[in-house]
Amino acid sequence: MTDSTLLYIPDISGFTDFVNKTEINHSRHIISELLENIINSDQLKLTVSEIEGDAVLFFREDVPSIDELIEQCRKTFINFHTHLRRYDAERICRCGACETASSLTLKFIIHAGQVQKINIKDHQKLHGADVILAHRLLKNSIPQKEYILLTDSIETEDYPINPGKDDWSKSIKGQESFDDIGDVNYSCIPLQNLHEGIPEPSAISFPGMSRETISCQAAIQSPIDTVYENFSNFEKRIEWNEDIKDIILHGDSLNKTGSLHTCLVGPYSLDIESIGRIENNDQIVYGERLNKFKGLRDIISIYTFTKSGDQTNIQAEVDFKISSWLGKLMKPMVRKMLLKQTEDGLKKLKKVSEENAG
Numbered sequence: 162m163t164d165s166t167l168l169y170i171p172d173i174s175g176f177t178d179f180v181n182k183t184e185i186n187h188s189r190h191i192i193s194e195l196l197e198n199i200i201n202s203d204q205l206k207l208t209v210s211e212i213e214g215d216a217v218l219f220f221r222e223d224v225p226s227i228d229e230l231i232e233q234c235r236k237t238f239i240n241f242h243t244h245l246r247r248y249d250a251e252r253i254c255r256c257g258a259c260e261t262a263s264s265l266t267l268k269f270i271i272h273a274g275q276v277q278k279i280n281i282k283d284h285q286k287l288h289g290a291d292v293i294l295a296h297r298l299l300k301n302s303i304p305q306k307e308y309i310l311l312t313d314s315i316e317t318e319d320y321p322i323n324p325g326k327d328d329w330s331k332s333i334k335g336q337e338s339f340d341d342i343g344d345v346n347y348s349c350i351p352l353q354n355l356h357e358g359i360p361e362p363s364a365i366s367f368p369g370m371s372r373e374t375i376s377c378q379a380a381i382q383s384p385i386d387t388v389y390e391n392f393s394n395f396e397k398r399i400e401w402n403e404d405i406k407d408i409i410l411h412g413d414s415l416n417k418t419g420s421l422h423t424c425l426v427g428p429y430s431l432d433i434e435s436i437g438r439i440e441n442n443d444q445i446v447y448g449e450r451l452n453k454f455k456g457l458r459d460i461i462s463i464y465t466f467t468k469s470g471d472q473t474n475i476q477a478e479v480d481f482k483i484s485s486w487l488g489k490l491m492k493p494m495v496r497k498m499l500l501k502q503t504e505d506g507l508k509k510l511k512k513v514s515e516e517n518a519g
Contacts, residue, residue, distance in 0.1 A: 165314075166276045167224045168287070168295040169207060171199050171237055172216040174306065175265040181256065183394060188258035190414050191248070195265070198244050202237040205229060210287050216299070220287060224273045227317055231330055231350070234269045234309045238352055241267050242359045250362040251418035253393050253438050253447065255386065259415075266306040267352075270298050273314040294342060301337050307352040310335075317348040329354040365418055365437035367448050368461055368480075375479040375500050379507040383518035385468040388475070389445055391514050392464065393438075395422065401513035402506065429454070436461070443468035457481050457495065462503075473514070477503050 173195055176188050192215055199217055200209060207219035225233075249263040274291025291314075298310060311317055317332060332348040339345065381388050391397045395408040395416060406425040413420055418437035423430055436448030444467045451460040458481075465476045479499050483492060 164275060165224050165273050166287075166291075167207075167219075167221040168270075168272045168274070168276070168292060169219040169221070169230075169233075170216055170270040170295055170299065171219075171234075171241075172268050172270065172299055173265055174215065174268065176215070176258065176261070183254070183390075183396075184256045184258040187254060187256055187415060191258060191262050191265075194248075195241060195244065198240055199237055202240045203233070204236060205233050208285065210285055218287065218295075220276065220285075224315065227311075227315060230271060230311070230315065231309070234271075234350075234352075235330075235355065237269075238267055238307070238355055239359060242356065246359060247362040248417070250365065251437065253416045253418070253420075253435055255389060255393075255440075255445075268299075268307055269309045270295055271309065271315055272298070272312045290342075294339075294345065297339060297342070298337065298345070298347070301335075303335065303349055305349075305351045305353065309350040309352065311348045311350070313346045313348075315348075365439050367436060367439070367446065367463055370461070370463070370478055370480045371482075373480060373496075375481075375496060375503065377477050377500065377504050377507065379475045379477075379511050381473045381475065381511045381514050382471065383473055383514040384471055385443070385445065385466055385473045387517055388473040388510065388514045389447075389466050391517070392466075392510055393447060397513075401509050436463075457483060460499075471518075475507060475510075477507060479503055 173192065176192070196212055196215075196217060203219070205221060205225055207221050210218045210220050212218075245263050245265060252259050252262075272291060272295040274294070275289055276292055277288040278285045279288060294312075298312070301310065303310065311332075329352070330350050332350045335347050335349050337345045337347070391401060393416070395410065399405050399408060404426050406427075408425070409423045410416060411421045411423070416422065416435055418435060420435045421432060422435070423432055425431075431451055431454060434450045434452070436450055439446045444465065446463065446465050448461065448463045451462075452458065454460060460479065460481045463478045463480075465478075467474045467476075481495070481499065483495070
C-alpha cells in the first residue's frame with residue numbers, strides 16, 4: 162500500500178450505440194484518436210494504468226497542487242475540443258459517428274487515496290477501495306456534462322482565491338452517497354465557459370477552375386445521403402466501381418481534408434489528395450486532387466451533390482494541366498478521355514445508388 166496516490170480519470174461521453182458497420186468503425190477510430198490526444202496532453206508526468214473504454218486511468222504516487230491539477234484539466238479539455246472542431250471541419254464522412262463527434266463531452270474525476278499496485282509486464286494495475294470509489298464517481302448527480310470533480314481528498318478550500326467575473330474555475334460543493342461507501346464530499350468545477358477559448362479551424366476552400374474544365378451531370382433517383390455515402394466511402398466505392406482494385410489510405414484510417422490515398426486502377430497507382438467537403442443546406446461539395454498522371458498534373462475533381470426531394474443531382478467538374486509538349490498536342494484526346502471516365506463513373510454511381518434506394 163502507498164499513501165496519497167493520485168487517481169486522475171478523464172472520461173469521454175456522448176456517442177450513442179451505432180449498428181452500421183461504417184459508424185462502428187469510425188466511432189472506434191475517433192475515440193482512439195481522442196484517447197491518444199488525452200494521453201499526449203499530460204504535463205504532470207502521470208502514469209497510465211489502464212485505458213478503459215472511453216476513459217483513461219492515470220495515477221501518480223504523489224499529489225500535485227490544486228493549481229497544477231486544474232491547469233492539467235484545462236489543457237486537456239482545450240486540446241480535446243480543438244481536435245474535435247478540427248475533425249468536424251475536415252471530415253469527409255457524414256455517417257452518424259462522424260456527424261455527432263463534435264458533440265462528445267469530457268469530464269474529469271480526481272481523487273487521492275491508498276492503492277495497491279500489481280505489476281503486469283510493463284503496466285501497473287491498481288486495486289483498492291479508493292480505486293473503486295474513483296470509478297463509482299463517474300456516475301453521479303452533477304447536472305453538467307463537462308466538469309472537474311475533485312473529492313475532498315484533494316485540498317480545494319482555498320481555490321480559487323478571489324475569483325474574478327470571468328473565472329471559469331470557481332467550484333461548487335456537492336455530495337454523493339453510496340450504500341457500501343457512505344457519503345462522499347466533492348468540489349465540482351463546470352467547464353462550459355472554456356469553450357469560448359477554443360480556436361476555430363481554418364475554413365475549407367476549393368481551388369478555382371480554369372476554362373479547360375470538363376463538366377458533366379447526372380440525376381440519381383436516390384437520397385443524397387445514400388449517393389454521397391456510396392461515393393465518399395472508399396470501401397463502397399471499390400464495390401461499385403470495378404475499375405478500382407483497391408484504395409489505400411496513408412497514415413490514417415479515416416478520409417479527411419489533406420488525407421492522401423493511393424487508388425489502384427488497372428496497371429496504374431494514383432496518389433490522390435482529398436481537398437475537403439463543404440456542406441450548405443441541401444448541397445454537399447467534395448473535392449480531390451491527383452498530382453500527376455500520364456503527362457497531366459494537378460488534376461482537380463469537384464463533385465457537387467444537390468438534394469432535390471428524393472432525387473440527387475450531381476455535377477462533376479474536372480480541371481487539369483498538361484505538363485509535356487506531347488500532351489499539349491493530344492489535348493483534345495485527353496479531354497475526351499477524362500470526360501468519358503467521369504461520365505462512366507457517374508453512371509456506375511447512379512446504378513448502385515438507385516439499386517440501394519429500391
